[in-house]
Amino acid sequence: MRFLSGIPASASGASTRLAFPRISFGRLSPRRMAATGPACSAADASYSSSAAAAAGGDQKPWLFVGLGNPGRMYKGTRHNVGFEMIDAIAEAEGISISNRQFKAMVGKGLIGDVPVMLAKPQTFMNASGESVGMLVSYFKIPLNQVVVIYDDLDLPFAKLHLLPKGGHGGHNGMRSVIHHFKNTRDFPRLRIGIGRPTGMLGAINFVLRSFSQQEQEELNSTFCKGLQAVRIMLLEGFNKSATFVNTPPPAEMLIK
Known part of the structure; x- marks a missing residue:
């Protein structure tokens, strides 16, 4: 199913290359790493100082990119769940995206002892690859350490799917990223399901709609799981993280 952004690529406009001040990566203590706020703290209590220490060593930072559209009018819409996932990681780990x-x-920081960068492209969805391509090129980040997070119409609402590579699936933001990676598709992506429109509502209008309060509460649980997935990925490896995300939970026991 082709996925339309609803935001024309030309909406990003032309802009000059911005100066890039070098900022050192801040260090988070294991205690801070485990503190994720009221919504996620219980689920993440298993992350210990020993797990954080195991991730030591100098390396290129991991880049986590959330796709979305900048501006107040798009805040909280289905097309911006990539931005919201990045915000959830930043808040939990004390990383300022400023x-x-x-x-x-x-924003730059550490999760455990692993350097990370969190990014929210401001080019509008259709031109996301302009920003991502420059970040990857400047910092010489290996593509297997670039995780793109975005919304997906073909996943059930609030479900996650983590893959090591793949196509764009008709998503214009991912189409742009792949284009700026010289058509390379070998980079991880975390898809967040937003469900499909019902009735006569088209895909473009659907992805630009806000969530109901109930939907937002369900998404908050999804963001907590996404945060866990990121930590597992950095501290225990991508494969363990993918297993955690993609394995369906066991069926509930039937009460006789």
Whole structure:
């Protein structure tokens, strides 16, 4: 099923190359790493100082990119769940996303002892690859350490799916990212299901709609799981994270 952004690529406009101040990566203590706020704290209590220590060593940072559209009018819409997932990670890990760099809002920090960058491209969805491509090129980040997070019409609402590579699936933001990676598709992606429109509502109008209060509460649980997935990925490896995300939970015991 082709996925339309609803935002024309030309909406991003032209912009000059921004100056890029070098900022050192801040260090988070294992205690801070485990503190994720009221919604996620119980689920993430298993992350210990020993797990954090196991992730030591110098390496290129991991880049987590959430796709979305900038501006107040798009805040909280289905097309912006990538932004919301990045915000959830930043809040839980104490990373400030306050620097505008390479057409994106960027934050740097550590999860355990692993350096990470969190980015929200400000180019509008259809031109997301402009920003992501520059970040990856400047910091020479291996593509297997670039995780793109975005909304997916073909996944049930609030479900996650983590893959090591793949196509764009008709998603214009991912289409742009792949284009700016010189058509390379070998980079991880975390898809967040937003469900499909019902009745006469078209895909474009659907993805630009806000969530109901009940839907937002369900999404908050999804973001907690996404945060866990990120930590597992960094501290225990991508395969363990993919198993955690993609394995369906066991069926509930029937009460006789």
